[in-house]
Amino acid sequence: xxxxxxxxxxxxxxxxxxxxxxxxxxxxxxxxxxxxxxxxxxxxxxxxxxxxxxxxxxxxxxxxxxxxxxxxxxxxxxxxxxxxxxxxxxxxxxxxxxxxxxxxxxxxxxxxxxxxxxxxxxxxxxxxxxxxxxxxxxxxxxxxxxxxxxxxxxxxxxxxxxxxxxxxxxxxxxxxxxxxxxxxxxxxxxxxxxxxxxxxxxxxxxxxxxxxxxxxxxxxxxxxxxxxxxxxxxxxxxxxxxxxxxxxxxxxxxxxxxxxxxxxxxxxxxxxxxxxxxxxxxxxxxxxxxxxxxxxxxxxxxxxxxxxxxxxxxxxxxxxxxxxxxxxxxxxxxxxxxxxxxxxxxxxxxxxxx
Amino acid sequence: xxxxxxxxxxxxxxxxxxxxxxxxxxxxxxxxxxxxxxxxxxxxxxxxxxxxxxxxxxxxxxxxxxxxxxxxxxxxxxxxxxxxxxxxxxxxxxxxxxxxxxxxxxxxxxxxxxxxxxxxxxxxxxxxxxxxxxxxxxxxxxxxxxxxxxxxxxxxxxxxxxxxxxxxxxxxxxxxxxxxxxxxxxxxxxxxxxxxxxxxxxxxxxxxxxxxxxxxxxxxxxxxxxxxxxxxxxxxxxxxxxxxxxxxxxxxxxxxxxxxxxxxxxxxxxxxxxxxxxxxxxxxxxxxxxxxxxxxxxxxxxxxxxxxxxxxxxxxxxxxxxxxxxxxxxxxxxxxxxxxxxxxxxxxxxxxxxxxxxxxxxxxxxxxxxxxxxxxxxxxxxxxxxxxxxxx
Ligand SMILES: Cc1ncc(COP(=O)(O)O)c(C=O)c1O
Numbered sequence: 001x002x003x004x005x006x007x008x009x010x011x012x013x014x015x016x017x018x019x020x021x022x023x024x025x026x027x028x029x030x031x032x033x034x035x036x037x038x039x040x041x042x043x044x045x046x047x048x049x050x051x052x053x054x055x056x057x058x059x060x061x062x063x064x065x066x067x068x069x070x071x072x073x074x075x076x077x078x079x080x081x082x083x084x085x086x087x088x089x090x091x092x093x094x095x096x097x098x099x100x101x102x103x104x105x106x107x108x109x110x111x112x113x114x115x116x117x118x119x120x121x122x123x124x125x126x127x128x129x130x131x132x133x134x135x136x137x138x139x140x141x142x143x144x145x146x147x148x149x150x151x152x153x154x155x156x157x158x159x160x161x162x163x164x165x166x167x168x169x170x171x172x173x174x175x176x177x178x179x180x181x182x183x184x185x186x187x188x189x190x191x192x193x194x195x196x197x198x199x200x201x202x203x204x205x206x207x208x209x210x211x212x213x214x215x216x217x218x219x220x221x222x223x224x225x226x227x228x229x230x231x232x233x234x235x236x237x238x239x240x241x242x243x244x245x246x247x248x249x250x251x252x253x254x255x256x257x258x259x260x261x262x263x264x265x266x267x268x269x270x271x272x273x274x275x276x277x278x279x280x281x282x283x284x285x286x287x288x289x290x291x292x293x294x295x296x297x298x299x300x301x302x303x304x305x306x307x308x309x310x311x312x313x314x315x316x317x318x319x320x321x322x323x324x325x326x327x328x329x330x331x332x333x334x335x336x337x338x339x340x341x342x343x344x345x346x347x348x349x350x351x352x353x354x
Numbered sequence: 355x356x357x358x359x360x361x362x363x364x365x366x367x368x369x370x371x372x373x374x375x376x377x378x379x380x381x382x383x384x385x386x387x388x389x390x391x392x393x394x395x396x397x398x399x400x401x402x403x404x405x406x407x408x409x410x411x412x413x414x415x416x417x418x419x420x421x422x423x424x425x426x427x428x429x430x431x432x433x434x435x436x437x438x439x440x441x442x443x444x445x446x447x448x449x450x451x452x453x454x455x456x457x458x459x460x461x462x463x464x465x466x467x468x469x470x471x472x473x474x475x476x477x478x479x480x481x482x483x484x485x486x487x488x489x490x491x492x493x494x495x496x497x498x499x500x501x502x503x504x505x506x507x508x509x510x511x512x513x514x515x516x517x518x519x520x521x522x523x524x525x526x527x528x529x530x531x532x533x534x535x536x537x538x539x540x541x542x543x544x545x546x547x548x549x550x551x552x553x554x555x556x557x558x559x560x561x562x563x564x565x566x567x568x569x570x571x572x573x574x575x576x577x578x579x580x581x582x583x584x585x586x587x588x589x590x591x592x593x594x595x596x597x598x599x600x601x602x603x604x605x606x607x608x609x610x611x612x613x614x615x616x617x618x619x620x621x622x623x624x625x626x627x628x629x630x631x632x633x634x635x636x637x638x639x640x641x642x643x644x645x646x647x648x649x650x651x652x653x654x655x656x657x658x659x660x661x662x663x664x665x666x667x668x669x670x671x672x673x674x675x676x677x678x679x680x681x682x683x684x685x686x687x688x689x690x691x692x693x694x695x696x697x698x699x700x701x702x703x704x705x706x707x708x709x710x711x712x713x714x715x716x717x718x719x720x721x722x723x724x725x726x727x728x729x730x731x732x733x734x735x736x737x738x739x740x741x742x743x744x745x746x
Contacts, residue, residue: 028668069668116738117665 001120002026003161006106007060007068009053011176011183012125012164014060018179019163020123021064027123029061029068032110034077035194056183063181073109080104082194086207089231092260093333096303097192099148102126107156121159125172129165130157134287135344140168147303150337150347154286201232201240211263215243218256218268230258233265235353236273236329243267254329274326278310280319280336280348287338287345290314297345299323300337301330312338319348356720358629358677360560360652360713361509361537366603367562367714373606374564377599384596385587394598401605405569408608409556410545417570417588418601422536422557424581425570426456428592429532429553430503432578434464437500437530440577444500448491450475450483450515451696452508456555457534458692461503470500474696480645481513481697489523496527506535506554507542510680510693510709511644512653514542521550530576536560536568540611541619541650552576556608558600562714563607567600611714622712623651625721629710630654632725637732643694643707652712655680657699661706661735669731670708675724680709702740 005017007029021027031054054070061068081100088095111122127138128146135157138144152160164172169188176184195203208231215225225243227233237255247253253267278301283290291314299310299321309324321336330353338345357365382394399413406413419425430447437444447461451474464470473491475483483504492499502524507514517533524531530552538544540561546554553576557568572578572591584593611618633656634640641657658666663679670677680691694704710724 028672067668067671069664071664113665113738117669117734 002118003028003121003123004110004114004119005029005066005123006110006125007031007057008125008189009056009060009183009186010125010189011173011181011186012127012169014057014064014125014181014183015172015176015179016123016125016161016163017060017066018064018175018181020161021066023163025123025161027064027066028119029057029064029066030110031057031068031070032077032105033070033072034074034081034105036074036078056186060181060183063179071110071113073105076109077101077105077194080109085192085194086204088333089204090208090260091333092230092258094234094331095333096148096335097194098303099151099335102149103151107152107160111156111159115159121161123161123163125164126162127164127169128162129342130160130162131343133158136165137339137342137344138165138167143169146339146342146344147300147305147335147337150286150335150344151284152286153284157286204232205229213263213265215241215265215267217253218266218272220248224253224267227265230260230263230265233258235331241267270328273328275328275330275353276323276326277354278321278323278330278336278350279352280321280350281317283314283317283319283346283348285314285346287340287343290346298339300339301327301350302334307339317348319346356675356723357715358675358710358712358720358724360716361650361680361709361711362678363559363565364562364713365715366559366564367607367610369610370563370603370607374599374603377602380598382598384598385585394596397598398596398601401601404605405608406571408605408612409539409554409571410547410549411554411571412547412574414574414589415546415571417572417592418596418604419568419570419588419592420566420594420597421559421568422454422534422555423456425555425557425568426454426532426534427460428570428578428581429555429572430457430460430501431464431468431581432591433530433532433553433576434468434470434500435579436577438468439579441497443498445469446471446473446491446495446498447500447503448473448475448488449503450477450505452477452481452483452510452513452693453503453505454509454534454536457503457505475504477513477696479698480648481508481511481643481693482645482648483515483520485516485519485523488520492523492527492529496529499527499529502529502531504531504533506533506538506544506549507650508644508693509537510653510691511655511697512537512650513645514538514648514650517551518549521552525550537650537653539608540615541622541652543615544612546571553578558604558607561607561611563604564600567597567604569604614714618714619651622714622716625712625716625718626652626654626710628718629712629721629724630656632721633728636725636729640732641703643697643699652716654710654712655707656710657694657703657707658732658735659703659706660739661732662738662740663705663707665735665738666708666731669734670724670727673723673727673731675727677724678709678711679705680707706740 003025007013126145127143129136137146211229214223224245233255256268257266294313298307310321312321337347382390384395384398402413402416521531532553533551534555539556552573554571559565582593643655690701690704
């Protein structure tokens with residue numbers, strides 16, 4: 001096949017491209033420039049869109065022996081990922097920008113362009129497997145990225161190639177070293193690539209401005225303090241509340257909900273975070289037809305989150321999951337991903353949890 | 355391989371390779387006083403005379419540099435500083451809006467750090483500076499002008515500027531004019547003395563010489579503050595041990611290329627015309643950018659509506675046809691060309707263009723290969739559209 005390999009400059013995508021080339025595919029390396037004003041050098045482990053990362057990707061392509069180009073997707077990325085991130089927070093939800101990037105950039109803008117240019121698909125270094133057209137978890141549970149890929153439609157998955165799904169991260173690094181790829185021991189990137197200093201709160205404050213409002217106790221209704229913008233709080237968050245009044249029971253308080261309309265942050269004890277019912281919309285079914293009746297499966301409610309058994313009811317593009325075991329810190333805007341063992345059945349975007 | 359990117363760099367002439375190879379085997383620092391030094395010095399001075407003769411300059415006007423970028427920096431910064439220190443009112447730089455980044459970014463730097471003010475001279479739809487706009491900018495406040503910089507011929511679209519006319523205007527006010535002639539030397543008749551310019555940039559690797567060797571031609575009466583301080587090797591305007599093989603290669607290439615210009619330029623222009631006609635037949639919507647007649651013989655700058663230049667370049671590269679989007683890169687990302695934008699093109703059109711540039715090794719076969727590849731490439735690139743990179 002003729003494949004585009006999306007190369008971030010990291011070790012995973014470099015080994016993925018190399019494996020695809022070894023498998024006999026005609027591979028062309030692409031680095032996605034996602035920032036209109038890229039930083040010259042990486043700072044720590046953050047980000048993947050510095051000029052240095054583009055350079056690392058280019059050097060990996062040289063070593064593999066494949067052509068390499070940079071595609072400028074900064075404008076699409078801004079419109080589809082960054083603006084979405086900001087407006088989701090403004091609406092009191094907690095988005096996952098990596099998932100959105102897979103959905104709108106890597107397996108949409110890039111894939112569409114690749115197909116139009118005569119390529120058959122896109123190779124990435126994601127830790128996940130596609131088995132018989134169905135998305136599965138990686139064999140490396142700690143590195144598994146099926147959660148952030150579960151938004152892909154069957155059609156998108158049909159053109160996705162994930163050569164790393166059968167390997168652990170350790171194996172990938174060892175193979176990179178064997179192949180002479182300089183990125184073999186490059187640190188993994190963490191956090192959000194477009195917030196270079198890792199200060200999400202500061203980033204949002206810069207975009208949305210200060211919007212002071214009350215922090216209210218869920219049980220008493222009393223105002224316990226003020227905040228500079230409800231949008232910087234995430235359900236389940238405990239740190240950084242900076243409350244003036246200590247809790248009556250002396251136990252820590254958590255963010256229970258963020259109410260954008262009244263600009264209120266509601267806090268309370270940990271047990272009130274527990275939810276049993278999760279409503280979601282924008283359902284995508286890749287691993288099975290939309291279930292006609294209530295069916296059992298396991299669900300994951302955030303990246304690297306716990307998995308719990310649940311009974312799921314689908315109707316139209318909506319999903320309701322009743323969790324067997326209550327879970328804490330379920331935030332609207334995150335994805336609920338449904339699994340049958342290692343296989344992804346589908347996903348939806350959480351709208352409400354109770 | 356159809357190499358159609360001679361404006362980026364052109365193959366080194368065998369004559370230059372031979373001369374450089376000999377020079378590389380010879381010992382001597384041209385600044386040394388002993389025999390080896392004198393022999394090295396002699397080679398440099400012969401090269402200086404050879405280069406000067408090829409471009410209508412006096413040997414004493416040749417300042418060897420590490421290439422075009424250094425020569426542009428030296429001319430802009432050095433003349434600006436010298437003029438400003440002679441009269442602190444002189445802070446205005448008048449430069450064309452289609453300059454190479456070596457000029458553009460140097461001017462921006464002078465504005466940001468040295469108190470310069472720039473007036474970007476507009477160009478028309480063909481990329482030409484109107485002498486009237488220079489005359490007006492000079493007349494507005496002649497005492498405040500530090501220098502004028504207008505390139506001889508544009509590296510993207512190939513448009514040739516009326517340098518002699520502009521230089522005459524500047525001279526009327528006693529303002530020095532620099533011209534970046536990197537793309538012009540070897541392709542057009544370039545006579546430094548006749549041009550009336552005070553400073554002229556040229557570089558080896560665009561005319562069949564090596565990369566990393568260039569020169570600033572600087573009139574003896576043009577004051578210029580050095581950028582590189584040290585041994586004072588080049589008229590005290592440029593320091594650094596002279597690169598004898600590079601200088602020899604540059605001078606040899608300049609002599610050979612200018613000597614063959616009368617037969618090569620028409621041959622290359624005919625190939626270019628054949629290429630343009632072939633592309634227009636294969637992809638009928640194609641737009642030809644640049645000046646219809648006053649242009650470099652080797653450049654065809656073509657706009658492909660509905661395509662991304664990046665996509666086309668990649669598709670042609672896969673077929674072995676090597677060309678350029680003609681725009682500057684940061685992290686390898688093509689920005690819409692400031693040249694095309696200055697000519698009034700839309701950002702989409704600016705991004706949907708390719709520069710094919712021909713040179714001394716170009717053949718009909720190269721042109722035929724490019725013409726054969728362009729039709730399918732345009733069709734595909736149109737299908738890919740501009741959506742992937744443009745606004746959603
Ligand atoms: C018009 C123009 N000026 C300056 C330069 C820079 O010259 P050099 O590559 O020798 O630094 C180039 C070539 O890239 C050019 O085309």
